[in-house]
Amino acid sequence: MTIEIKTTSVEPIRNTYSAIARRFGDKPATRYQEASFDIEAKTNFHYRPLWDPKRTLNDPSRTAVQMEDWHAVTDPRQFFYGAYVGNRAKMQEAAESNFGFCDKRNLLTRLPEETQHQLLRFLVPLRHVELGANMNNSKIAGDAIATTVAQMHMFAATDRLGIGQYLSRIALLLDGSTGKALDESKTFWMDDELWQPMRKLVEDMLVIDDWFEVTLVQNVLLDGLMYPLIYDWMDAWLGEQGAEDVSLLTEFQRDWYKESLRWTNAMIKTVAGESESNRGQLQAWVARWEPRAYEALKPIAQATTGLDALDEIRAELSARLKKVGLESTGVQA
Amino acid sequence: MAIKNKKLNLKDKYQYLTRDMAWEPTYQKKEDIYPDEQFEGIKITDWSQWEDPFRLTMDAYWKYQAEKEKKLYAIFDAFAQNNGHQNITDARYVNALKLFLSGVSPLEYAAFQGYARVGRQFSGAGARVACQMQAIDELRHSQTQQHAMSHYNKHFNGLHDAAHQHDRIWFLSVPKSFFDDARSAGPFEFLTAISFSFEYVLTNLLFVPFMSGAAYNGDMATVTFGFSAQSDEARHMTLGLEVIKFILEQHEDNVPIIQRWIDKWFWRGFRLLSLVGMMMDYMLPNKVMSWAEAWEVYYEQNGGALFKDLERYGIRPPKYQDIANDAKNHVSHQAWSTFYQYSQATNFHTWMPEEEEMAWLSEKYPETFDKYYRARFEHWDKEHKEGRRFYNNTLPQLCQVCQIPVIFTEKDDPTVFSHRQIKHEGERYHFCSDGCCDIFKNEPEKYIQAWLPVHQIYQGNCGGADVATVVEKYYHINPGVDNMEYHGSPDHQRWLDIKGLKPLKSQSEKKTAA
Numbered sequence: 001m002t003i004e005i006k007t008t009s010v011e012p013i014r015n016t017y018s019a020i021a022r023r024f025g026d027k028p029a030t031r032y033q034e035a036s037f038d039i040e041a042k043t044n045f046h047y048r049p050l051w052d053p054k055r056t057l058n059d060p061s062r063t064a065v066q067m068e069d070w071h072a073v074t075d076p077r078q079f080f081y082g083a084y085v086g087n088r089a090k091m092q093e094a095a096e097s098n099f100g101f102c103d104k105r106n107l108l109t110r111l112p113e114e115t116q117h118q119l120l121r122f123l124v125p126l127r128h129v130e131l132g133a134n135m136n137n138s139k140i141a142g143d144a145i146a147t148t149v150a151q152m153h154m155f156a157a158t159d160r161l162g163i164g165q166y167l168s169r170i171a172l173l174l175d176g177s178t179g180k181a182l183d184e185s186k187t188f189w190m191d192d193e194l195w196q197p198m199r200k201l202v203e204d205m206l207v208i209d210d211w212f213e214v215t216l217v218q219n220v221l222l223d224g225l226m227y228p229l230i231y232d233w234m235d236a237w238l239g240e241q242g243a244e245d246v247s248l249l250t251e252f253q254r255d256w257y258k259e260s261l262r263w264t265n266a267m268i269k270t271v272a273g274e275s276e277s278n279r280g281q282l283q284a285w286v287a288r289w290e291p292r293a294y295e296a297l298k299p300i301a302q303a304t305t306g307l308d309a310l311d312e313i314r315a316e317l318s319a320r321l322k323k324v325g326l327e328s329t330g331v332q333a
Numbered sequence: 334m335a336i337k338n339k340k341l342n343l344k345d346k347y348q349y350l351t352r353d354m355a356w357e358p359t360y361q362k363k364e365d366i367y368p369d370e371q372f373e374g375i376k377i378t379d380w381s382q383w384e385d386p387f388r389l390t391m392d393a394y395w396k397y398q399a400e401k402e403k404k405l406y407a408i409f410d411a412f413a414q415n416n417g418h419q420n421i422t423d424a425r426y427v428n429a430l431k432l433f434l435s436g437v438s439p440l441e442y443a444a445f446q447g448y449a450r451v452g453r454q455f456s457g458a459g460a461r462v463a464c465q466m467q468a469i470d471e472l473r474h475s476q477t478q479q480h481a482m483s484h485y486n487k488h489f490n491g492l493h494d495a496a497h498q499h500d501r502i503w504f505l506s507v508p509k510s511f512f513d514d515a516r517s518a519g520p521f522e523f524l525t526a527i528s529f530s531f532e533y534v535l536t537n538l539l540f541v542p543f544m545s546g547a548a549y550n551g552d553m554a555t556v557t558f559g560f561s562a563q564s565d566e567a568r569h570m571t572l573g574l575e576v577i578k579f580i581l582e583q584h585e586d587n588v589p590i591i592q593r594w595i596d597k598w599f600w601r602g603f604r605l606l607s608l609v610g611m612m613m614d615y616m617l618p619n620k621v622m623s624w625a626e627a628w629e630v631y632y633e634q635n636g637g638a639l640f641k642d643l644e645r646y647g648i649r650p651p652k653y654q655d656i657a658n659d660a661k662n663h664v665s666h667q668a669w670s671t672f673y674q675y676s677q678a679t680n681f682h683t684w685m686p687e688e689e690e691m692a693w694l695s696e697k698y699p700e701t702f703d704k705y706y707r708a709r710f711e712h713w714d715k716e717h718k719e720g721r722r723f724y725n726n727t728l729p730q731l732c733q734v735c736q737i738p739v740i741f742t743e744k745d746d747p748t749v750f751s752h753r754q755i756k757h758e759g760e761r762y763h764f765c766s767d768g769c770c771d772i773f774k775n776e777p778e779k780y781i782q783a784w785l786p787v788h789q790i791y792q793g794n795c796g797g798a799d800v801a802t803v804v805e806k807y808y809h810i811n812p813g814v815d816n817m818e819y820h821g822s823p824d825h826q827r828w829l830d831i832k833g834l835k836p837l838k839s840q841s842e843k844k845t846a847a
Binding site (some may be wrong): 010012013014015016017018019031034035036038039040041042043044045046047048049050051057058080081082085086088089091092093095096127128130131134135136138139141142143147150151154155157158159161162164165166168169172176177178179180182186189190199200203204206207 | 338339340341345346349350351353354355356358359360361365366368369372390391392394395396398399400402403405406416419438439442443445446447449450452453458461462465466468469472473475476477479480483486487488489490492493494495496497499500501506509510513514516517518519779780782783784789809827831
């Protein structure tokens with residue numbers, strides 16, 4: 001048996017907004033489509049920015065990469081704001097429970113002093129790298145002209161702030177929330193020779209003007225080496241020191257990176273595939289920056305996982321780039 | 334380093350989780366990393382004095398916002414499933430949504446872009462983080478508004494191409510140029526314009542009237558969005574106040590710069606709000622309060638208290654505030670007259686108020702409505718009933734700054750149009766007021782660039798020489814369907830069908846198994 005509710009239904013006069021219908025036809029649209037395509041201003045800007053008088057607002061020439069239509073770069077995750085925060089709310093719930101578990105059982109403070117020191121020296125300073133990533137992605141969100149592209153970077157910006165905060169909380173677990181461990185960890189970032197190539201790289205990235213260059217260097221090249229090195233290899237290395245519980249506190253980052261590969265891969269594939277000149281431009285950036293990302297991570301790998309790990313990761317990144325027709329020159333085939 | 338053994342309080346903990354992740358760069362120069370921080374002349378001596386206007390770590394943000402989104406979208410779904418558009422007071426109300434979706438939603442997106450940019454630009458990490466949170470909130474608002482109005486778009490005309498129209502339609506250059514002006518300024522002016530003047534001083538006169546209008550007119554989708562955005566807006570207002578106090582406290586040389594920006598952005602905001610005034614007085618079938626009342630409460634009283642509070646920094650109330658206060662009894666009538674006449678070139682319908690609405694206007698505007706406006710409206714109404722609906726086929730003179738046609742009148746004489754003009758480098762420029770003229774004189778090189786819709790039509794940059802072609806081809810307006818007189822329009826007809834006032838034509842009955 002079923003029950004039947006009688007409802008009146010009024011036929012719609014159209015199925016979606018005209019801009020969406022022009023792209024996808026006049027049929028019911030997804031929430032991702034109505035939120036992500038053609039909601040930004042495109043033309044007839046009134047005043048040239050005082051901070052960049054050679055260009056207009058929303059000027060496509062803020063990157064050397066040229067696309068017929070930047071909306072060709074879409075998000076395989078179909079994240080608009082609501083979908084994004086819904087997903088992250090679930091991830092943070094898991095992270096919260098892990099942090100709570102470690103805190104309650106004093107899992108970090110029970111570690112040998114030497115291991116605690118290693119966490120402050122090798123892991124926690126990455127919060128500063130995350131802040132750089134946060135700034136870079138916020139810049140891109142302000143410069144990219146299509147909503148499909150801009151929103152992915154805005155989400156990445158807030159993600160990176162969140163990751164920096166999770167890393168900071170590891171230190172707060174270690175020092176009983178006094179801030180002492182964060183102060184100590186920051187001295188490594190500022191003065192420890194091991195971190196200086198990385199700090200220089202991060203500062204150098206902050207003066208790159210071209211937003212697509214920034215996303216390639218930050219979200220593809222550096223993250224492509226850093227995330228596997230830190231959150232897979234160094235995680236295993238810490239496990240060997242008896243600090244396997246730390247994995248609970250970096251689970252967010254592993255899940256996050258796996259997910260971020262989906263949109264970064266789709267983005268470079270579409271952009272490199274658009275034209276030979278785009279591919280050439282991306283290739284030049286890869287040649288300039290991939291070796292620097294490698295060099296920046298080298299002292300950290302040497303002090304922890306061993307350089308072989310970084311070389312293996314480098315080969316994986318190289319294979320990933322090869323799929324979109326890019327070569328990283330520093331790698332033996 | 335001092336040995337710390339005390340647990341951090343909430344404030345210090347939040348600082349460790351935000352600004353402490355930043356560091357003093359040594360490999361690159363600070364001015365190369367933050368190249369836009371100097372050129373406006375604002376002096377920041379110590380960013381560490383920045384008080385975080387709210388303390389929200391990302392995990393908490395994701396959690397709270399996701400809860401809000403979940404509830405909001407549940408209402409959107411229920412609204413669509415139950416054809417909630419049938420429960421509004423009257424289909425004339427939908428025209429307020431057309432104004433909102435084409436005039437305000439694109440500003441939410443522009444705000445997202447602007448805040449993302451300044452969220453990178455400040456060398457103070459605390460301010461950056463606060464701006465980034467506003468950036469992603471603004472993205473939220475622009476997107477949830479698309480979704481809130483998606484169902485209306487399926488059942489009414491004129492909502493179908495809002496962002497395209499925002500870039501083109503003559504009167505939409507009023508809100509667009511407002512935000513372009515802020516986004517093309519430096520980061521400190523952007524915050525003074527948007528966080529302070531727009532969000533803090535004027536939001537109760539812009540965002541809130543639309544949401545209250547929705548509440549009073551049975552629009553569950555939009556009002557639910559409004560409630561859902563309330564806590565975001567509260568954060569944005571807090572940021573607005575912190576920004577202004579912080580800049581003023583940093584250096585006394587900042588005071589005259591901020592004063593000039595407050596004068597400018599008050600006046601630009603006031604002009605922009607003419608559109609909201611006419612919406613409140615004329616477009617809402619069930620009225621919330623009159624524009625004059627709203628202005629008294631939200632500007633004269635609240636704004637008065639605010640500027641009293643800012644006195645100690647050497648800030649005085651905005652220049653020409655007296656003119657704005659006086660104009661509260663006129664602007665909505667003057668704006669609606671204009672839109673009524675030029676309804677063939679707008680993306681929404683217009684109409685003359687019904688008798689009881691005229692009576693309401695007389696009551697709310699005892700000094701002005703009967704004296705200056707009623708006769709004109711009764712004449713147009715009579716003409717319409719006799720088959721001569723009035724449309725004005727000439728193109729109006731626009732103000733070079735606010736881009737509203739020169740339709741407003743002098744403070745001391747409501748029978749005389751307020752019109753100013755000056756010559757700049759051999760060219761003549763026209764203004765609606767001393768307020769707009771002053772803004773031009775401070776930055777002529779900026780405002781000579783304005784994309785003035787009427788000039789652009791005359792110069793042949795809008796797809797055709799005659800207005801009809803421009804409206805249809807360039808603006809994407811379906812003439813007579815999306816716009817012009819409401820009575821007799823397809824929207825009106827459809828509404829009569831929905832309400833069963835005419836035999837049901839398009840309605841079918843469907844059985845849903847559950």
